[in-house]
Amino acid sequence: MNAALLLVVVASVATAVAAQQPAPFSHGDAKAGKALAERDCIACHEQKFKPASAIYTRADRRVTSARQLLAQVQVCNTELRANYFPEDEENVAAFLNDTYYKFKP
Numbered sequence: 001m002n003a004a005l006l007l008v009v010v011a012s013v014a015t016a017v018a019a020q021q022p023a024p025f026s027h028g029d030a031k032a033g034k035a036l037a038e039r040d041c042i043a044c045h046e047q048k049f050k051p052a053s054a055i056y057t058r059a060d061r062r063v064t065s066a067r068q069l070l071a072q073v074q075v076c077n078t079e080l081r082a083n084y085f086p087e088d089e090e091n092v093a094a095f096l097n098d099t100y101y102k103f104k105p
Contacts, residue, residue, distance in 0.1 A: 021094050022066030022103045027087070028094025036092050040082050056100035066103040069093050 021028050046052035055061070063069045070093045077084045084092070097103050 020105060021097060022105050024067050024070040025090035025093040025097070026105070028090035028092075028097075030091070030094040030098045032088075033091035033093065033095030034099075036082075036084065036088060037095050040080055041076065041092070044076070044080060053100070056096060063101065066093075066097065066101075069097060069101055069103065 021030075042052045045055045049055045049058075056063075063072050070089065073089045073093045073096070076082075077089055
């Protein structure tokens, strides 16, 4: 009986955590994405923006939706030849959303 209750609680928490991100990257892991963003995104963006995070917070930013955020991460992945898997792209998008964009599910 206790094992069944534990399973229900774990499933509920997992669903709640996944529901916190918008649909294009609803399964993204922001913690995993942070490591990738810090390693790859910052180095590239600081060539044009000081600080590098200004690309995400500038008034004229290109990304205005969750779908565009994931698409931009995919473009950057290709440009940098980072060879991220699709789940890595979702993780980076989830991190950027949590930290800067705040798009709702």
